[in-house]
Amino acid sequence: xxxxxxxxxxxxxxxxxxxxxxxxxxxxxxxxxxxxxxxxxxxxxxxxxxxxxxxxxxxxxxxxxxxxxxxxxxxxxxxxxxxxxxxxxxxxxxxxxxxxxxxxxxxxxxxxxxxxxxxxxxxxxxxxxxxxxxxxxxxxxxxxxxxxxxxxxxxxxxxxxxxxxxxxxxxxxxxxxxxxxxxxxxxxxxxxxxxxxxxxxxxxxxxxxxxxxxxxxxxxxxxxxxxxxxxxxxxxxxxxxxxxxxxxxxxxxxxxxxxxxxxxxxxxxxxxxxxxxxxxxxxxxxxxxxxxxxxxxxxxxxxxxxxxxxxxxxxxxxxxxxxxxxxxxxxxxxxxxxxxxxxxxxxxxxxxxxxxxxxxxxxxxxxxxxxxxxxxxxxxxxxxxxxxxxxxxxxxxxxxxxxxxxxxxxxxxxxxxxxxxxxxxxxxxxxxxxxxxxxxxxxxxxxxxxxxxxxxxxxxxxxxxxxxxxxxxxxxxxxxxxxxxxxxxx
Numbered sequence: 506x507x508x509x510x511x512x513x514x515x516x517x518x519x520x521x522x523x524x525x526x527x528x529x530x531x532x533x534x535x536x537x538x539x540x541x542x543x544x545x546x547x548x549x550x551x552x553x554x555x556x557x558x559x560x561x562x563x564x565x566x567x568x569x570x571x572x573x574x575x576x577x578x579x580x581x582x583x584x585x586x587x588x589x590x591x592x593x594x595x596x597x598x599x600x601x602x603x604x605x606x607x608x609x610x611x612x613x614x615x616x617x618x619x620x621x622x623x624x625x626x627x628x629x630x631x632x633x634x635x636x637x638x639x640x641x642x643x644x645x646x647x648x649x650x651x652x653x654x655x656x657x658x659x660x661x662x663x664x665x666x667x668x669x670x671x672x673x674x675x676x677x678x679x680x681x682x683x684x685x686x687x688x689x690x691x692x693x694x695x696x697x698x699x700x701x702x703x704x705x706x707x708x709x710x711x712x713x714x715x716x717x718x719x720x721x722x723x724x725x726x727x728x729x730x731x732x733x734x735x736x737x738x739x740x741x742x743x744x745x746x747x748x749x750x751x752x753x754x755x756x757x758x759x760x761x762x763x764x765x766x767x768x769x770x771x772x773x774x775x776x777x778x779x780x781x782x783x784x785x786x787x788x789x790x791x792x793x794x795x796x797x798x799x800x801x802x803x804x805x806x807x808x809x810x811x812x813x814x815x816x817x818x819x820x821x822x823x824x825x826x827x828x829x830x831x832x833x834x835x836x837x838x839x840x841x842x843x844x845x846x847x848x849x850x851x852x853x854x855x856x857x858x859x860x861x862x863x864x865x866x867x868x869x870x871x872x873x874x875x876x877x878x879x880x881x882x883x884x885x886x887x888x889x890x891x892x893x894x895x896x897x898x899x900x901x902x903x904x905x906x907x908x909x910x911x912x913x914x915x916x917x918x919x920x921x922x923x924x925x926x927x928x929x930x931x932x933x934x935x936x937x938x939x940x941x942x943x944x945x946x947x948x949x950x951x952x953x954x955x956x957x958x959x960x961x962x963x964x965x966x967x968x969x970x971x972x973x974x975x976x977x978x979x980x981x982x983x984x985x986x987x988x989x990x991x992x993x994x995x
Contacts, residue, residue, distance in 0.1 A: 508644050512540050516589075520640050521615035522608065522622045524596075526629045526810070527644040529683045533625060534591060536644075547587040547619070550578065554594060572598040576607045579620060587619040596626035605634060612638055628810040646821045652679050652687065659691060665700065675701075678709045681821035686712050713822070717793065722815055724794040726828075728782040735776050735783050736908050736935060737901030741769070741892050741994035749788055752824045752865050764889055765859070766827075766868030768882075770875045770991070771894030772979055773971055774936030777871040778830055780894075784869060785826040793819060794828045812854050824865035832882070833872040859887045875982065892994040893986035896934060896972060896979075901995060903927045905935045909942050922958045929965055932972040941965045 506514075515523060527533055534551070541547050552558050557569030558578065568574035575592060582588055598604045608622075615622070624639070631639050647655070653676050660667045679687045690712040694705040717725040732742055748764045750756060756763075769777045785792035795815065819827050859868065859882075868888070872878060883891060897905055906926050910918050930938055944964030949956035972979045986993060 508642065509536065509540055511642060512537070513544060515640065515642065516540065516544060516621060519616070519619070520621065521612055522624065522639045524624045524626065524629070524631060524639045524641045525644050526626050526641070528627055529644070529646075529685065530593065530625060532647075532684050533644055537589070537591065537623065541589055545587075547589055549589050549591065551591045552593065552595075554597075572601070573603055573607055576604070576611060579611055579622070580614060582620070584614075584618045589621045589623060591623045591625060593625045594627075595624045596628075596630040599624075599630065599632050599635060605632065608635065608638060629813070630810075646681060646817065647684055647687075649676050649680060651684070652676050655684055655687060656691075659688075660701070663695070663701070667701075671703075675705070675709075678706050680823075681818060682709070682712060682716065686716060717818065720811075720814060720818060722796055722811060723818060724796065726782070726785075726792045726794050728786045728792055730779060730782040730786055732783045732787055734908055734912075735779050736905035737897050738776065738780065738894065738994045740992060741780065741894075744890065744892075744992075745784060745787070752788070752790070752867075763863070763865050764867055765862070766866075766870065766888050768832075768870045768872065768888045768891045769894060769994070770872045770891065770982075771986075771994070772896055772934060772982060773873050774934030775894040775896065776935045777894055778828075779935075781826070781828040781830075781869040781871065784867075785828075788826070788867075790867070791822060791825045792828060793822065793825055794830060797829050797832055797834075812851050816858050819866045820862070820864040824867070827866050827868045829868065829870040831873060832870045833874045833877040856881050856887065874978075875985065891991045893982075893991045894994045895983060895986060896932060897938075898995060899927055899931075902930050902933070902938065905938050906930075906942075909939055913942070913946075917955075920957070921961070925958060926961055926965075929962055933965070933968070933970045934972075937968055937970050941968055944968070 512523075525533055538549060541549060548561075550558055550561055550564065552568060552575045554570055554572065556566065557571075557575070558564045558567045564578060567578060572592075572595065575590075575595075579588075579590060599608075611622075614620070629641065631641070653672065656667075656672060656675060656679070679690075682690070687709075690709045691701060691705065693708050694701050697708075698704055714725045717723045735742075744767075751761055751764050769780060771777060782792065784790075819825065870888070875883075881887075903923055906921075906923050907918070910921055914920070930941070933941070941964035942961055944967050945960030945962075946956045948960045948963060985991075
């Protein structure tokens, strides 16, 4: 059900108090006025803290800087006058005992009179004592139809013709942005290039990056990592290759469900994060990194609003890759929080979304400590598959050395004894192999010469791999993986 349909239904059903959360205040108000106009003659009163009631000559300026008085106007108007009251930023006053009490008293009037209160806010802040009185209505970011209409209006005003193919590309590029941000990016294009063209897409991308960074929990990451740079993981790569085309129109017409995502668990430094980046690059999808620690860390006292914001932006940018790095740390930490259950509710919201989402958001979660994850997150239905990434085998270590040395010395790879390096690096992860090569390069650089196999061997001797430092946990993870509970990545 769209916002317009739901809002009209609630008005007809005479719901007394509606709560709408969005940063698009102007768009909300415009949409509300369209809905009210279709339903018939109903007066609209708009209030904000600074100016009081506006756009109504009889009550202009009334209740300025007085939220309690703003509610008194509801009683002041005659009972048979259909009216809708838009109260901007009114969520800031809901914790005031006088305002809260006044709303409770008004309910009796609102039930018998054709009047509706609409609270506009930037986030969801509804006190517990008002849960039963207030109805939350979700106002989503503009749809592709709304974006297309806005772009057509702009092209018409500019007197510029637009090719249908470019229009569709621009529409997809603008998905996930508010109308105001779209206008801002296009205005920048007009100011810079005097037109809207292919270069406009870059400015739209910059606007998206800024939006995502402002969430403080999502980070837009550009990546050029390919699967050729990820050594080993044959089974995982094959599984991903089979799902590469699952986001296209052909897959939809075939009836193929959209892939949900996968959980990659395993020893540290084995290429889990690198794989997430390679997926985004190979599938040509934007990569959003979720800092889940910051998500839970900053959520106390803010209800689930930031989680909903994360979900809303991710789904608006779909199809995309949502990368959740080290998801196990968040769950280990959240069990120790004394926040009256807020973190638990946030976790429940997140898990529910994982299992019920229908949007083209492919979730890639990585974990080092599988035992820290609750059963709710790893059961079937959350992720399509769980893969375990073990320490690289002999063949995989040869591949890893080849990848790193090819990047560093593409014309001199034959100068290095890969067999010797492979045999001497048993128990090393991919990240530790890379660090050993860097150590060897430092030795040679200080002596002003080219680094050799001997330098890398010296670097290997300088590093104690994690498999030796924490051998007990490593063995525990390996035994668990070999028990057949998860698929092996290699």
